[in-house]
Amino acid sequence: MGGAEPESVDVDRLPGWVTLLRAPNPGPMTLDGTNTWILRVPGEPVAAVIDPGPLDEGHLRRIAEHGPVGHILITHGHHDHVEGAARLAELLGGIPVLAGDALDAGRPLTGNGLEIQVLKTPGHTSDSVCFLVEHEDDRVMFTGDTILGRGTTVVARPDGDLRDYLGSLELLTAYPGVLMLPGHGPARDDTAERAHFYLGHRRERLAQVEAAMAAGADTPAAVVDLVYPDIDPGVRFAAEWSAAAQLDYLRARDRESATGPGRLDRP
Numbered sequence: 207m208g209g210a211e212p213e214s215v216d217v218d219r220l221p222g223w224v225t226l227l228r229a230p231n232p233g234p235m236t237l238d239g240t241n242t243w244i245l246r247v248p249g250e251p252v253a254a255v256i257d258p259g260p261l262d263e264g265h266l267r268r269i270a271e272h273g274p275v276g277h278i279l280i281t282h283g284h285h286d287h288v289e290g291a292a293r294l295a296e297l298l299g300g301i302p303v304l305a306g307d308a309l310d311a312g313r314p315l316t317g318n319g320l321e322i323q324v325l326k327t328p329g330h331t332s333d334s335v336c337f338l339v340e341h342e343d344d345r346v347m348f349t350g351d352t353i354l355g356r357g358t359t360v361v362a363r364p365d366g367d368l369r370d371y372l373g374s375l376e377l378l379t380a381y382p383g384v385l386m387l388p389g390h391g392p393a394r395d396d397t398a399e400r401a402h403f404y405l406g407h408r409r410e411r412l413a414q415v416e417a418a419m420a421a422g423a424d425t426p427a428a429v430v431d432l433v434y435p436d437i438d439p440g441v442r443f444a445a446e447w448s449a450a451a452q453l454d455y456l457r458a459r460d461r462e463s464a465t466g467p468g469r470l471d472r473p
């Protein structure tokens with residue numbers, strides 16, 4: 207999808223305190239499946255889990271084998287990340303699940319030998335967060351679906367918002383050289399580089415949608431017909447979600463520039 211992608215990181219090069227368990231739910235929206243991340247510093251009594259994934263008993267039991275776990279963290283409320291949370295919490299003895307408003311961007315979670323900072327990164331969904339985790343010299347960014355390891359992500363109305371999303375990508379450009387561990391697809395060695403790649407992709411797409419609007423496309427379906435003529439029917443609905451978000455964004459920008467002050471940021 208537009209532009210060369212940087213090399214992925216071999217999973218063998220993950221920090222020793224990070225384990226990946228991939229859920230058995232591959233598909234067009236989930237790539238190889240949801241990535242469940244287990245964070246355990248050697249010698250510490252409890253681990254943390256990021257995104258339990260779907261309600262799949264086998265997957266959840268594999269995660270629970272890595273217990274004891276202190277808490278379960280959620281990057282956002284999509285079912286392929288959170289559906290198994292209640293069952294996993296039960297398997298682990300009734301531990302807390304922290305998501306959405308329960309996560310405070312101003313107050314890092316400490317313990318387990320880790321410092322976990324919450325970055326509010328709305329856009330893919332309104333409740334999306336990233337977790338910046340530090341241990342000794344390691345800094346790792348868990349990005350959920352805000353940035354994937356491969357391909358691009360969806361900004362779906364009404365919950366997702368393209369203006370918020372572009373702001374979140376800008377925020378993530380402040381983390382050069384920080385290992386990126388996404389909700390789907392492979393690890394990437396540079397969060398900022400990947401955020402810049404996504405921003406470039408979004409600007410390219412917005413320019414294409416602007417051209418389609420100028421050519422008379424005024425619905426998401428009409429935009430998709432012009433911009434993605436060869437689209438796989440299995441992911442057409444996702445392209446229409448994205449096109450709807452792009453139309454909203456461009457129309458809001460045009461309205462604001464027509465009415466004077468309070469101009470929107472450049473895409």
Ligand SMILES: [Zn+2]
Nearest residue numbers: 282284330351
């Ligand atoms: Zn998602």
